[in-house]
Amino acid sequence: MSFQAYLDTIETKTGKTPRELLAEAAVKGFDAETKAAVVVEWLRDDYGLGRGHAMAFFHVLKNGPTISDKHVGTSGTHSDPSTELHLDGIAARSVDRA
Template structure:
């Protein structure tokens, strides 16, 4: 599963875009310097997210939408089409083909 697919799955499960979850995290005081554990606990408690999906959100909270170019265009199951994640929801996402 690509990094973007994790974020899309989080949106499907929670009904919130990654950007909306980042805003909620900021309201709770979570940000770039926050450790993963309290953020994961919040996401599990409020949204029922497991560790993998939670860590995808932790990444965008702490590091923003940029990801390593390592898997971009690699053709593997974890390949993303871009090194920039789309945070504004599946309905408004640019074409990923």
């Protein structure tokens, strides 16, 4: 599953875009210094997310919307089209393509 696919699935499961979840995390006082386990527990307890999805979100919380180019442009399972992740949601991305 690509990194963006993880974020898209999080949106589908929670009903919130990654950017909305980042805002919620900020209200809770979570930031780049927060331990992963705390974020994983919050997303599990409040949204029923598993560890893999929670860790994908944690990466964005800690590092922002940029990912390594390790899998960009590859044909593997984890291939992403860009190093920039879309945080404004699936619908916003659909509008951008129109």
